[in-house]
Amino acid sequence: MSDTGTAASPKDRRLSGGLLIGLGYLALAAFVGTGALAIGLTPTYSRVGPGVFPAAVAAGLAAVGVALIVQALMGRWETEWDRADPRDAATRRRGRAALAWVAVGLVLDLLLLDAAGFVIASAAMFVCTAQAFGSSNLVRNTVLGLALGGAIFIVFAYALQVRLPAGWLWTFF
Amino acid sequence: MDTFAALLHGFSVALTPVNLLWALVGVTLGTGVGVLPGIGPSLTIAMLLPTTHRLDPTGAFIMFAGIYYGAMYGSSTTSILMNTPGESSSVVTALEGNRMARNGRGSAALATAAIGSFVAGTLATAGLAFFAPVVVEFALTFGPAEYFALMLVAFAAVSAVLGSSLTRGLASLFLGLTLGLIGIDMQTGQARLTLGLPELLDGIEVVVAAVGLFAVGETLYLAYMSAGAPADIIPIKGRVWMTRDEWRRSWKPWLRGTVIGFPFGAMPAGGAEIPTFLSYAVERKLSRHAEQFGTGAIEGVAGPEAANNAAVTGVLVPLLTLGLPTSATAAIMLAAFQQYGLNPGPLLFEKSTDLVWGLIASLYVGNIMLLLLNLPLAGLWVRLLAIPAPLLYAGILVFASLGIYSLHGSLFDVIVLYVIGVIGFVMRCADIPIAPAIIGLILGPQAEQQLRRALAISQGDVSVFLTRPLSATLVAIAVAMLLLPLAWRWYERRRDARLAAAA
Numbered sequence: 020m021s022d023t024g025t026a027a028s029p030k031d032r033r034l035s036g037g038l039l040i041g042l043g044y045l046a047l048a049a050f051v052g053t054g055a056l057a058i059g060l061t062p063t064y065s066r067v068g069p070g071v072f073p074a075a076v077a078a079g080l081a082a083v084g085v086a087l088i089v090q091a092l093m094g095r096w097e098t099e100w101d102r103a104d105p106r107d108a109a110t111r112r113r114g115r116a117a118l119a120w121v122a123v124g125l126v127l128d129l130l131l132l133d134a135a136g137f138v139i140a141s142a143a144m145f146v147c148t149a150q151a152f153g154s155s156n157l158v159r160n161t162v163l164g165l166a167l168g169g170a171i172f173i174v175f176a177y178a179l180q181v182r183l184p185a186g187w188l189w190t191f192f
Numbered sequence: 193m194d195t196f197a198a199l200l201h202g203f204s205v206a207l208t209p210v211n212l213l214w215a216l217v218g219v220t221l222g223t224g225v226g227v228l229p230g231i232g233p234s235l236t237i238a239m240l241l242p243t244t245h246r247l248d249p250t251g252a253f254i255m256f257a258g259i260y261y262g263a264m265y266g267s268s269t270t271s272i273l274m275n276t277p278g279e280s281s282s283v284v285t286a287l288e289g290n291r292m293a294r295n296g297r298g299s300a301a302l303a304t305a306a307i308g309s310f311v312a313g314t315l316a317t318a319g320l321a322f323f324a325p326v327v328v329e330f331a332l333t334f335g336p337a338e339y340f341a342l343m344l345v346a347f348a349a350v351s352a353v354l355g356s357s358l359t360r361g362l363a364s365l366f367l368g369l370t371l372g373l374i375g376i377d378m379q380t381g382q383a384r385l386t387l388g389l390p391e392l393l394d395g396i397e398v399v400v401a402a403v404g405l406f407a408v409g410e411t412l413y414l415a416y417m418s419a420g421a422p423a424d425i426i427p428i429k430g431r432v433w434m435t436r437d438e439w440r441r442s443w444k445p446w447l448r449g450t451v452i453g454f455p456f457g458a459m460p461a462g463g464a465e466i467p468t469f470l471s472y473a474v475e476r477k478l479s480r481h482a483e484q485f486g487t488g489a490i491e492g493v494a495g496p497e498a499a500n501n502a503a504v505t506g507v508l509v510p511l512l513t514l515g516l517p518t519s520a521t522a523a524i525m526l527a528a529f530q531q532y533g534l535n536p537g538p539l540l541f542e543k544s545t546d547l548v549w550g551l552i553a554s555l556y557v558g559n560i561m562l563l564l565l566n567l568p569l570a571g572l573w574v575r576l577l578a579i580p581a582p583l584l585y586a587g588i589l590v591f592a593s594l595g596i597y598s599l600h601g602s603l604f605d606v607i608v609l610y611v612i613g614v615i616g617f618v619m620r621c622a623d624i625p626i627a628p629a630i631i632g633l634i635l636g637p638q639a640e641q642q643l644r645r646a647l648a649i650s651q652g653d654v655s656v657f658l659t660r661p662l663s664a665t666l667v668a669i670a671v672a673m674l675l676l677p678l679a680w681r682w683y684e685r686r687r688d689a690r691l692a693a694a695a
Contacts, residue, residue: 036621036622037622040363040618040622040624044363044366047370050385051370051373051385054384054385058382058384067643067644067647067648067652068380069377069379069380069382069384071644072373072640072643072644073373073384073385076366076369076370076373076636079362079366079369080366080370083359083362083363083366086359086362087359087360087363090357090359096357096359096360096622096623097623098621098622098623099416099417099620099621099622099623100621110418113418114415114416114417114418115416117415117416117418118412118415118416120415121411121412121415121589122412124589125408125589125610125613128589128593128606129603129606129607129610132597132603132606133603137594137597141590141593141594144586144589144590144593145586145587145589145590146586147586148411148415148582148585148586148589149582149583149585149586150582151415151582151585152414152415152581152582152585152586153418153581153582154580154582154583160582160583160586163583164586164590167587167590168590171590171591171594175594175598179243179246180246181246181598181601182601183594183597183598
């Protein structure tokens, strides 16, 4: 993804999309491959050791990586970021902002789940995701998020006997 | 025990009040979640899987069968009324059914989809009941070499068939195989790709990957595309039913769709996409209203919907008899079996008679329930479509995280879920299909086990895969599946070049 937001030409953007994924596959192949070599390919007491299959997967990853790079360079593979975007810069910025909101929601969920409990963590994620999709009615979304989280908490606690983290909200009850 | 007696026994299991209740819960949940736009059957099952893990296996699988079929019914409703196919096998239904809905024939489209699914589901379940024991007999003779070759076929098929490009299909498959490597090697105890994290020693669960790729990835994608505004919902008028003429035009496509769909699903090359397109093409050819195709022909909904349902039932044949999932949904079902320590395969039919035949019988039960649930109550389900997108996707993320957290009560699982979600977002943007990754993740470790077992038996002689006739045939099929599209493209390019030269 290009961070500059300037209108790069379609060809440049292609370099940043498919090519990056192809290179990512090569990196992954190297990582899996070195892991396999570290384990060793020579058989121990079993005929085929635990390194052989990872080595085969690494070879596959590398082949796929090369094929993806070729396709990206030849322009036969267009990712979402490479499309000659008919949307103006403002829409693209909005898309990135929305993405950021969802990300904030996910991180908040992780941070709050154990600390503040399931209900509050879910409500925080709910509000952020709704925000990302263009609903900025903060009060209503908070109430809905708390209600949804609370309902799930109760169903799981009493019907399924699964204890979700209660957090400090529940200490009041 | 012959098939008929086994099936009767299955009904005695499925028709107990508590199991009927689980079936009803399953079909209701399945329809309700399946109807939500953007949630296809595989995500429905993945999200609901964690809620079942407290039940006894038979009850859980009866509920699962309900969810499986319910999700299909629900998804076709969404396809018809909103033109948002939740899965690629509903693309045709969305195409033709949405046109019908626009022409004010939405009720008829819903009716022919529901009744067609019922007819196809019922007939295909019969096919499953009588065909599965035959495959089981056959499968008992399989050795590790045959199983490994069979998995190669499945790998080749899902990479070549699902999605728009073989390279990207393979990219997805190998990503799944890599994820499958993570954890402790079952034979030697060697830790692999764990990055030194003790939490990764147990590997990455299929459910976590499926929910991450489908739910989290899709939510990120839709947010990025600013696709918040839902497609317009076409209201249905009157009762969901058909006129006499529509019945006349529907019943043959239902039967033809079933006949096309079931074998495709039952073959280990599987998938429900090809039969739906095939059925569409056949109906278009045979219809006396060919001109209506593309503008809302009822045959174009009836046939593909039947083919879809027959194929997804057929997929249960390789899943139950060989432990071989050939669709994302089936891969998640396999994960569900593994959650209970059950390994689908020929032995499952001998060891868990109650479960297998109870499951098959409850497919009939679920189909009847779904027909009753969908025809009179369609209007009720349609209201779910009116949930605004911001609240819908916020709710999906909450449920996805909840489901994964409640698996083991581990925050680490949720972190993995989100990381995989980001990968899913990249894949979605790059037009890389997701199903091959899920199948690679679940089948990869098994393929490795079979490979090593086969080579242990043959004392390390790799030719074992080519000297056993069945295994050699399967390997040849797998290779052909990968090479034929390439050869075809090469031929086309040469032909085009020749034509260009001649012109």
